[in-house]
Amino acid sequence: MPLYNTDLHIHSRHSIGVSKEMTVPMIAKGAVEKGLHIIGTGDATQPDWLRHLRKNLTLKDNSLIYDAVSFILTVEIEDNESIHHVLLLPDFESVDALRKILKPHSPNIDDEWGGRPRVNVNGEILAGFVRDVAGMIGPAHAFTPFKSIFRENKHSSLKSCYGNETPHIKFLELGLSADSDTADFIPDLRPLTFITSSDAHSPVPNKLGREFVRFKMQGSTFDELRLAITQKGGRRPVLNIGLDPRLGKYYLSFCSNCRRTLVIQTGEKPPSFDNLNIYIGCKDTKEKQRLLDDIHERRVKCPADGKKLRLGVRDRAAAIGDGEIKTPPHRPPYLHIAPLLDIIALSLEVKSSSSKQVQSLYNNMREVFGPETIILTETSITEIGELNDRVAQMIEAYRNKSIGYISGGGGRYGKLIPPWESDLR
Numbered sequence: 001m002p003l004y005n006t007d008l009h010i011h012s013r014h015s016i017g018v019s020k021e022m023t024v025p026m027i028a029k030g031a032v033e034k035g036l037h038i039i040g041t042g043d044a045t046q047p048d049w050l051r052h053l054r055k056n057l058t059l060k061d062n063s064l065i066y067d068a069v070s071f072i073l074t075v076e077i078e079d080n081e082s083i084h085h086v087l088l089l090p091d092f093e094s095v096d097a098l099r100k101i102l103k104p105h106s107p108n109i110d111d112e113w114g115g116r117p118r119v120n121v122n123g124e125i126l127a128g129f130v131r132d133v134a135g136m137i138g139p140a141h142a143f144t145p146f147k148s149i150f151r152e153n154k155h156s157s158l159k160s161c162y163g164n165e166t167p168h169i170k171f172l173e174l175g176l177s178a179d180s181d182t183a184d185f186i187p188d189l190r191p192l193t194f195i196t197s198s199d200a201h202s203p204v205p206n207k208l209g210r211e212f213v214r215f216k217m218q219g220s221t222f223d224e225l226r227l228a229i230t231q232k233g234g235r236r237p238v239l240n241i242g243l244d245p246r247l248g249k250y251y252l253s254f255c256s257n258c259r260r261t262l263v264i265q266t267g268e269k270p271p272s273f274d275n276l277n278i279y280i281g282c283k284d285t286k287e288k289q290r291l292l293d294d295i296h297e298r299r300v301k302c303p304a305d306g307k308k309l310r311l312g313v314r315d316r317a318a319a320i321g322d323g324e325i326k327t328p329p330h331r332p333p334y335l336h337i338a339p340l341l342d343i344i345a346l347s348l349e350v351k352s353s354s355s356k357q358v359q360s361l362y363n364n365m366r367e368v369f370g371p372e373t374i375i376l377t378e379t380s381i382t383e384i385g386e387l388n389d390r391v392a393q394m395i396e397a398y399r400n401k402s403i404g405y406i407s408g409g410g411g412r413y414g415k416l417i418p419p420w421e422s423d424l425r
Helices: 022-036 047-056 093-106 123-132 158-168 220-232 285-296 314-321 340-348 356-369 370-379 381-388 387-398
Strands: 003-007 038-040 058-060 064-065 069-078 084-089 136-139 171-173 194-195 212-216 236-242 260-267 277-282 334-336 404-406 415-417
Touching: 022 038, 022 047, 022 064, 022 069, 022 220, 022 370, 038 236, 058 277, 069 093, 069 220, 084 093, 084 123, 084 220, 123 136, 123 158, 136 158, 194 220, 194 236, 212 220, 220 236, 260 285, 260 334, 277 285, 285 314, 334 387, 340 356, 340 370, 340 387, 356 370, 356 381, 370 387
Parallel strands: 003 038, 038 069, 136 171, 171 194, 236 334, 260 277
Antiparallel strands: 003 212, 058 064, 064 069, 069 084, 084 136, 212 236, 404 415
16 A cells, blocks of 8 residues: 655645745645655635635545645634644535634634634534534644643643544644654543644745655545544554654753753652752652642742742643553654754754755755655665765664754753764763
C-alpha cells in the first residue's frame, strides 16, 4: 500500500502574520521540493481563500489536485474558550454548509484576516456542527501554553471539552510543543491517532512540512485519510516526524519569577538550585504525581526565591494523566528531526538557513538524493557523508536517538548539542 507524507495544518495569506507567498501554486511547489504528497489547505472557510482554492484545485479521482500535490480542505477554528481545533472537510459542499452553520456564531468568518475564525460556541457544539457536514475535528497543538485544550486551568480530558461528541474525536494534533510520549501520559488519548503538522506560515522548506505524518493509504482522498486516521482497512499512520519538544521554551516546569526550570530527581534529597535549575527529589511515581498536582494548585515554592512554580508542557501532561507513558500497540514511531536546512546551517556553523552556503548544499543534496523527506528518513548515512560529514553525523544522531539536548522552559528555548560537541561536555 502506498505511503503519503502529509502536512494537514497550514495557513493562507488570509491569516495574520502569514507570507504573501502562501498561495496554492507556491504551496504545491514547496511541497514537491519537500517531498510532501498531501497538504491541508488551511483557512478553508475564509471567502477569498475559498475562491482561490476553487479556482486552482482540480477534482481528479476524488482528490483535489494542483500539480502533483493533493489538497485536503482544512481550517483551524477558535471556540468560545479560546481553544483551537483542526477541522478536516471532505469537499467544497461541506465547506459551504459549515460556513452557513457557523456564520451566525462568528464575528470574523468573512473578514479579510479571518483565516482562523472565532466562533462563539464550545467544543462540543462545534464538533457536532463538523459531524453534521461529514467532517472530522480534533484539538489543535493540544499542549501549547496558549489556545490549547490542555493548557493550565483549562481541560484535563477530551470529555470535558467535547462532551457527548467525544466518541467522534479520532485524532489530536500534537503541535511543536509535544510528541507522542507527551500525549501518551493521558489514558483517554491513547486510542487516538496523533497528527504532526507544521502550522506553516510560509512555503519555504524549513517551515512547510517541518512536522508531518507518513500515512499508509490506497490514495490521497479525504475518504482514504479518514480510514487512515481511524486505522481501518489496513490504512494507518506509520511514522510521525517532528521537532523534539525539549527544544520548546515551555517544556519544563519553572519558577514564575526567576524562570529557573524544574528537574525532578529520584530520591529524597532536600530541594536545591543552581543558576539554571531547581532540583526536587521524589521517591516514587506517586510522590511525583503529588508534586505535579501541588504545582498545578500553586502550592510549591521555588527554593531560590520563594515564588510559585508553574507547570511546563511535559509535566502538565503527566499531571493530567496517570504519571506514566504507556505507548499503545498502534502508535507508530516518532522521529525527532529538524528540517534539513536547519541541520545544514548548524553543521556549517552558519546562523541563517537562507545563506547562500546553506542553500547551495541543500540544493546539491536534493539533486543527488531527491526530496528532503527521503534524505531525512532513508538516504544512506555513508552517501550523505560523501557530501558533508557533519550533516551525516547529525542525521544519524537524530535517527538513532543519540543526539543531546538541554531542555527548554520558563521562556528559554532548549538547545541541541551536536554530535561533535557532545564529547566536550
